[in-house]
Amino acid sequence: MKNECETVPTSTAPTTREPLSGKDCLTCKVIGSTAFAATGLYALHASRASAPGSVIGKRIMGGLGICFLIGSVMRWHM
Numbered sequence: 269m270k271n272e273c274e275t276v277p278t279s280t281a282p283t284t285r286e287p288l289s290g291k292d293c294l295t296c297k298v299i300g301s302t303a304f305a306a307t308g309l310y311a312l313h314a315s316r317a318s319a320p321g322s323v324i325g326k327r328i329m330g331g332l333g334i335c336f337l338i339g340s341v342m343r344w345h346m
Contacts, residue, residue: 301344308336 292300311333313319315326 297344301340304336304340304343308333308340311336 311329313333314321315328315330315333317326319326321329
């Protein structure tokens with residue numbers, strides 16, 4: 269007696285569970301890019317000169333902001 273999880277499909281047609289291509293849909297790209305961009309802008313806002321905190325902390329936040337903005341562009345183009 270076989271379990272349903274152990275059965276192997278005999279047809280060669282692709283199932284709906286397998287991705288047809290490695291590309292994301294437009295909605296996924298928009299949401300992902302927007303999330304990265306918003307996080308980057310927030311980090312840059314936190315690194316402004318008048319924000320409370322140490323100079324080193326502000327520089328780290330500025331670097332993270334730039335990295336997230338670059339990630340946003342990369343997410344959009346990939």
